[in-house]
Amino acid sequence: xxxxxxxxxxxxxxxxxxxxxxxxxxxxxxxxxxxxxxxxxxxxxxxxxxxxxxxxxxxxxxxxxxxxxxxxxxxxxxxxxxxxxxxxxxxxxxxxxxxxxxxxxxxxxxxxxxxxxxxxxxxxxxxxxxxxxxxxxxxxxxxxxxxxxxxxxxxxxxxxxxxxxxxxxxxxxxxxxxxxxxxxxxxxxxxxxxxxxxxxxxxxxxxxxxxxxxxxxxxxxxxxxxxxxxxxxxxxxxxxxxxxxxxxxxxxxxxxxxxxxxxxxxxxxxxxxxxxxxxxxxxxxxxxxxxxxxxxxxxxxxxxxxxxxxxxxxxxxxxxxxxxxxxxxxxxxxxxxxxxxxxxxxxxxxxxxxxxxxxxxxxxxxxxxxxxxxxxxxxxxxxxxxxxxxxxxxxxxxxxxxxxxxxxxxxxxxxxxxxxxxxxxxxxxxxxxxxxxxxxxxxxxxxxxxxxxxxxxxxxxxxxxxxxxxxxxxxxxxxxxxxxxxxxxxxxxxxxxxxxxxxxxxxxxxxxxxxxxxxxxxxxxxxxxxxxxxxxxxxxxxxxxxxxxxxxxxxxxxxxxxxxxxxxxxxxxxxxxxxxxxxxxxxxxxxxxxxxxxxxxxxxxxxxxxxxxxxxxxxxxxxxxxxxxxxxxxxxxxxxxxxxxxxxxxxxxxxxxxxxxxxxxxxxxxxxxxxxxxxxxxxxxxxxxxxxxxxxxxxxxxxxxxxxxxxxxxxxxxxxxxxxxxxxxxxxxxxxxxxxxxxxxxxxxxxxxxxxxxxxxxxxxxxxxxxxxxxxxxxxxxxxxxxxxxxxxxxxxxxxxxxxxxxxxxxxxxxxxxxx
Amino acid sequence: xxxxxxxxxxxxxxxxxxxxxxxxxxxxxxxxxxxxxxxxxxxxxxxxxxxxxxxxxxxxxxxxxxxxxxxxxxxxxxxxxxxxxxxxxxxxxxxxxxxxxxxxxxxxxxxxxxxxxxxxxxxxxxxxxxxxxxxxxxxxxx
Numbered sequence: 001x002x003x004x005x006x007x008x009x010x011x012x013x014x015x016x017x018x019x020x021x022x023x024x025x026x027x028x029x030x031x032x033x034x035x036x037x038x039x040x041x042x043x044x045x046x047x048x049x050x051x052x053x054x055x056x057x058x059x060x061x062x063x064x065x066x067x068x069x070x071x072x073x074x075x076x077x078x079x080x081x082x083x084x085x086x087x088x089x090x091x092x093x094x095x096x097x098x099x100x101x102x103x104x105x106x107x108x109x110x111x112x113x114x115x116x117x118x119x120x121x122x123x124x125x126x127x128x129x130x131x132x133x134x135x136x137x138x139x140x141x142x143x144x145x146x147x148x149x150x151x152x153x154x155x156x157x158x159x160x161x162x163x164x165x166x167x168x169x170x171x172x173x174x175x176x177x178x179x180x181x182x183x184x185x186x187x188x189x190x191x192x193x194x195x196x197x198x199x200x201x202x203x204x205x206x207x208x209x210x211x212x213x214x215x216x217x218x219x220x221x222x223x224x225x226x227x228x229x230x231x232x233x234x235x236x237x238x239x240x241x242x243x244x245x246x247x248x249x250x251x252x253x254x255x256x257x258x259x260x261x262x263x264x265x266x267x268x269x270x271x272x273x274x275x276x277x278x279x280x281x282x283x284x285x286x287x288x289x290x291x292x293x294x295x296x297x298x299x300x301x302x303x304x305x306x307x308x309x310x311x312x313x314x315x316x317x318x319x320x321x322x323x324x325x326x327x328x329x330x331x332x333x334x335x336x337x338x339x340x341x342x343x344x345x346x347x348x349x350x351x352x353x354x355x356x357x358x359x360x361x362x363x364x365x366x367x368x369x370x371x372x373x374x375x376x377x378x379x380x381x382x383x384x385x386x387x388x389x390x391x392x393x394x395x396x397x398x399x400x401x402x403x404x405x406x407x408x409x410x411x412x413x414x415x416x417x418x419x420x421x422x423x424x425x426x427x428x429x430x431x432x433x434x435x436x437x438x439x440x441x442x443x444x445x446x447x448x449x450x451x452x453x454x455x456x457x458x459x460x461x462x463x464x465x466x467x468x469x470x471x472x473x474x475x476x477x478x479x480x481x482x483x484x485x486x487x488x489x490x491x492x493x494x495x496x497x498x499x500x501x502x503x504x505x506x507x508x509x510x511x512x513x514x515x516x517x518x519x520x521x522x523x524x525x526x527x528x529x530x531x532x533x534x535x536x537x538x539x540x541x542x543x544x545x546x547x548x549x550x551x552x553x554x555x556x557x558x559x560x561x562x563x564x565x566x567x568x569x570x571x572x573x574x575x576x577x578x579x580x581x582x583x584x585x586x587x588x589x590x591x592x593x594x595x596x597x598x599x600x601x602x603x604x605x606x607x608x609x610x611x612x613x614x615x616x617x618x619x620x621x622x623x624x625x626x627x628x629x630x631x632x633x634x635x636x637x638x639x640x641x642x643x644x645x646x647x648x649x650x651x652x653x654x655x656x657x658x659x660x661x662x663x664x665x666x667x668x669x670x671x672x673x674x675x676x677x678x679x680x681x682x683x684x685x686x687x688x689x690x691x692x693x694x695x696x697x698x699x700x701x702x703x704x705x706x707x708x709x710x711x712x713x714x715x716x717x718x719x720x721x722x723x724x725x726x727x728x729x730x731x732x733x734x735x736x737x738x739x740x741x742x743x744x745x746x747x748x749x750x751x752x753x754x755x756x757x758x759x760x761x762x763x764x765x766x767x768x769x770x771x772x773x774x775x776x777x778x779x780x781x782x783x784x785x786x787x788x789x790x791x792x793x794x795x796x797x798x799x800x801x802x803x804x805x806x807x808x809x810x811x812x813x814x815x816x817x818x819x820x
Numbered sequence: 821x822x823x824x825x826x827x828x829x830x831x832x833x834x835x836x837x838x839x840x841x842x843x844x845x846x847x848x849x850x851x852x853x854x855x856x857x858x859x860x861x862x863x864x865x866x867x868x869x870x871x872x873x874x875x876x877x878x879x880x881x882x883x884x885x886x887x888x889x890x891x892x893x894x895x896x897x898x899x900x901x902x903x904x905x906x907x908x909x910x911x912x913x914x915x916x917x918x919x920x921x922x923x924x925x926x927x928x929x930x931x932x933x934x935x936x937x938x939x940x941x942x943x944x945x946x947x948x949x950x951x952x953x954x955x956x957x958x959x960x961x962x
Binding site for chain 1: 858859860862863864878879881882883885886888889890892901912913915916917919920923924926
């Protein structure tokens with residue numbers, strides 16, 4: 001083989017030698033003259049045809065030989081000291097990347113796990129910001145995770161490195177040819193040897209066609225009574241695959257031979273072999289055609305071609321003859337026989353030690369049970385393609401061999417998919433609902449940077465189809481309420497979380513529409529409540545009153561600041577969520593709330609590389625502060641109360657109270673849509689359940705979407721939600737019966753945050769206060785009121801009493817707890 | 821968590837002069853701001869610094885975003901990103917990022933002051949002198 005390589009290097013591009021012949025001797029005689037002319041004409045035509053073939057051949061071979069699909073990658077796994085993963089989790093990640101356990105981690109893509117040490121040799125990979133080279137690593141663990149990373153070659157500590165990202169999708173050309181280009185130096189020598197001894201022994205010496213080889217092949221096939229060798233040279237096969245149809249006519253065969261000779265005249269063996277290796281068809285997976293040994297290696301072994309052992313190389317080479325006949329997953333026995341035949345041939349030619357042969361032949365096929373799906377996350381890829389469309393043409397995605405780096409976290413995605421499937425199935429079973437009628441969608445994003453890490457567009461996650469996360473616009477119901485309360489809390493001189501509001505029948509006059517009497521979900525009215533309770537219990541009437549009081553148009557403005565781009569009509573019905581939005585838009589809104597008012601647009605793409613790893617585009621993190629820190633803090637606190645003792649308190653049973661999760665349930669008229677939006681310190685996720693025909697699903701936000709949310713989040717590594725307390729926030733104990741200052745003597749005392757200077761000044765009677773509750777009585781709202789009336793009424797109601805001098809101000813200072 | 825990392829950073833300092841995990845020092849008029857980032861973040865911040873020095877602001881930003889993916893609570897990384905965005909001319913975004921850093925830097929008043937100075941510069945650039953003055957007051961006030 002070494003000889004072969006040397007020869008290949010020495011190979012010189014042969015220059016085209018033009019052959020022209022002229023007949024000179026014209027003899028007398030009409031017949032001969034005619035014959036000669038005819039011959040001459042034929043010759044010109046033949047030369048013309050050859051020139052034509054030559055031009056088209058070179059044009060194609062020198063240009064872009066293949067339309068290369070765009071390859072889409074998940075986010076890479078960052079490995080660093082301080083990373084909170086266990087050894088098992090790291091092994092799982094490596095296994096997903098096709099790393100193999102070995103005794104001593106030697107080549108790239110291997111690891112060795114002993115009692116004391118964990119060695120990994122990582123693979124090199126090109127990122128937008130440069131190459132992560134291959135590293136031979138020692139990974140140390142302590143009780144909390146990775147404690148140190150050391151380069152075993154240099155002995156130095158490595159602060160951080162990326163493993164190569166998982167390939168999650170190929171955006172293939174229209175003819176569905178998928179391939180991953182490799183260069184000849186990446187291909188193991190064994191594979192080249194196997195290929196040449198099997199397909200074309202005299203490849204290095206012939207000029208495109210090989211008459212002796214043809215005869216030899218026939219003889220060999222007769223002897224072994226099997227198709228061991230084919231008659232065509234690799235060059236001919238390449239020509240056939242690249243340029244010609246598959247019909248077996250003599251004319252085609254002749255053209256093939258001529259073109260093979262032409263190809264050899266122009267290009268060296270190295271180039272031809274490399275082209276062959278990338279061109280050859282090796283498997284059919286549905287519509288997708290697997291071309292080239294590079295992709296076939298990933299498809300059958302889940303590993304790069306450079307890591308293949310001799311028996312694996314032999315298997316792939318064996319498939320050239322009949323990709324479907326010798327398909328190792330479907331026809332393992334036949335494939336094994338074929339592989340071993342090739343191994344024997346290699347041994348017969350002296351390429352495999354006779355002693356080693358027996359043990360190599362004993363090895364398993366080594367094929368992974370299932371190929372990594374070419375498009376496992378169609379709903380997420382849908383989002384990626386839409387975001388790519390701003391910069392790239394569809395043809396470029398299908399042909400230019402781009403590498404697209406996305407934000408997807410395969411583990412989060414898996415958790416979301418499992419949660420959707422299992423939860424819906426169990427709903428249908430326990431509630432006697434017809435199987436397959438419920439639908440759901442999920443979007444999960446990282447809180448601080450808006451990166452979409454998981455997206456489910458429907459319960460059949462492997463199927464593209466209708467993307468409910470992006471394209472289903474549904475009424476958002478109570479998910480709108482945090483925007484209503486935030487609008488109020490931003491008016492710090494008017495509202496606090498302890499502000500009182502009466503939950504009693506109300507009638508709203510609307511222009512051009514009948515009066516509207518909003519109802520609560522439980523059809524009851526709860527009397528006077530504070531804003532905190534009204535939100536955490538998701539009462540409707542207070543939300544409507546409050547929204548009308550602060551101005552519906554201001555609520556609309558808040559929604560826009562939270563990231564809803566769509567135009568919104570300021571109708572009062574908006575206050576109960578009569579607004580149709582997609583799940584992605586909802587996730588954007590809740591991302592802003594979760595991040596303390598710092599909106600980061602939902603992103604699914606990080607960067608794009610060209611086919612030669614040249615950086616093309618980068619999608620930068622962008623952050624805009626659209627809500628002031630103090631009101632953002634208050635609303636996050638209120639949403640934590642939703643989980644602690646409000647409509648989402650079912651989560652308490654599932655999650656550690658330390659996580660301090662926040663969220664909001666939503667249910668629309670007639671139980672058509674079940675929503676839940678919630679966040680931890682690191683993830684914000686929104687879940688929707690409904691039916692495509694918009695019929696009732698009979699699930700509330702809490703009994704439906706919340707369950708999927710919980711089942712999914714329970715599988716993730718959650719960080720506690722610990723919002724940074726802005727400097728202008730203080731805490732006070734409040735008697736929730738009247739909104740006045742409380743102390744330990746009060747039964748309904750609760751500690752809650754206030755913007756500095758807005759803490760109520762008067763003491764509750766239970767705390768020894770003198771304030772008469774009569775003064776706080778609210779007007780009975782039994783007759784319809786105008787919107788402007790409500791506004792005035794609100795202004796009066798919420799005028800803080802702290803304006804007047806209070807004798808108790810200094811000595812009755814509220815207890816302020818510094819929460820962090 | 822942060823205690824662990826402080827310990828780790830200290831240990832690395834003692835192991836001396838390895839570039840891996842020295843606390844980040846942000847040179848300012850009032851002296852260096854010392855902030856304890858975790859080692860992986862420190863490494864990426866220094867990558868970003870090198871890229872900025874080489875004039876490749878996009879790469880620097882990519883390194884900072886990587887750092888923030890590892891530790892979204894690292895006020896220094898947010899500050900550096902704010903600085904970078906200001907250099908790139910994204911003024912409003914720089915202000916937002918600096919505010920974010922300020923919120924996270926409750927334990928590091930010097931970094932908060934550096935953020936206010938950055939915000940003041942940003943408002944100056946926008947021509948909003950009133951806001952610039954107010955930011956500068958906070959930078960030098962508390």
